[in-house]
Amino acid sequence: MTSRTPLPIYALALTSFALGTAEFAPNGQLLSVSDGFAVPVADAGLITTGFAVGATIGGPLVAAATLRVPHKRLAVLLVSVFLVANVITALSPTLLAAVISRAVAGVVLGTFMGVAVTIASDLVSAARRGRAIALVFSGLTIANVLGVVIGNLAGNAWGWRSVFWFVTGLAIVSLIGLVAVLPRRTEAGAAQSGSVGTALRTGRLWMTYAAMALAYSGLFTMFTYIEPILQERTGVSSDNVVWLLLVFGVGLVIGTHFAGSFADRSIRATTVTAMIALVGVLVAFSVLDTNLVAVIVLLPLLGAAGYGMVPPLQSFAVEIARVTSPFISALAAASFMAGVSLGSAIGGEILRQRGGYDVLPLVGAGLTMVGLILFLVVTTVHQRVVRATL
Structure with missing residues (x-):
């Protein structure tokens, strides 16, 4: 290599x-x-x-x-x-x-x-x-x-x-x-299919997918509704929303890049750091979303933390499965997409129940925290399994 x-x-x-x-x-x-x-x-x-x-x-x-x-x-x-x-x-x-x-x-x-x-x-x-x-x-x-x-x-x-x-x-x-x-x-299809079948019978893999969906849903409980949040809470005009979204985008590009490098050193530390950072930024956003300067600072951090989870969690799924397979990775991608759908649905229901836009980041932080706890449980169990097989 x-x-x-x-x-x-x-x-x-x-x-x-x-x-x-x-x-x-x-x-x-x-x-x-x-x-x-x-x-x-x-x-x-x-x-x-x-x-x-x-x-x-x-x-x-x-x-x-x-x-x-x-x-x-x-x-x-x-x-x-x-x-x-x-x-x-x-x-x-x-x-x-x-x-x-x-x-x-x-x-x-x-x-x-x-x-x-x-x-x-x-x-x-x-x-x-x-x-x-x-x-x-x-x-x-x-x-x-x-x-x-x-x-x-x-x-x-x-x-x-x-x-x-x-x-x-x-x-x-x-x-x-x-x-x-x-x-x-x-790889040979038959061998790969057998390995995938073994991987899919591993409970830790499905718990990892659940952690992905929950942690990611925390971001999209709020971010799905970022345009009205910026307009109604921060007071940004509709013409300028796109530029703030670009600021968010710059953060997610940077976060994804560095998360990949850090994940090669420690998947667990990188994922935990990203999730904790996301929880912190979401809570801060709920308090400071009426301050334009604070929002400009928080948006790239939101992107970096939210998308910084993706490379290490994908790597962790491959590590647990012990096989590189399109099906294993496609299920991981589907888990992230499920998180987008779950977060959007929860955020929409909060708004339908007349909850304020400032509530969305707090609920999102709670969902990501649940995902973090589940991830910590999975990694702890996985470490014990690895030590037992040495």
């Missing part, structure tokens, strides 16, 4: 950027989608919901069904489907067609991130796994920064369909890169 980052990992990161842009960019164009299809904004939001459902449910199912498919062939096939799905979305004559094609694109994201983590993990030594996974996920995090800008600038200039034509262009470039640089080598 070379100490340099293998070129294929950069190709995987570029592809995850394309997938992430498809996920995040349309969120700023719901009004345009609503006008284009002559439907309520709530219905237009189904293009986001459809993508999330596809990633959460479809991703692991497709990953399970394709365990015997060589990794390079699977990655190329997935991106080809993603490309076609975005073309269909851009040409959709009805909202239903757009939602279905968005769901297909979501399935690709959920499956691809699993196979991408697997390929990246196989290309480096175990001591560099965290950094490799962080680099793959950096595409998603950068898309979270640039996707907001792309979605607003392109959509405002040429309409919401232009967003998906842009993503289609990214998919073409990504596909060329994957075909050119991904190695053909892959």
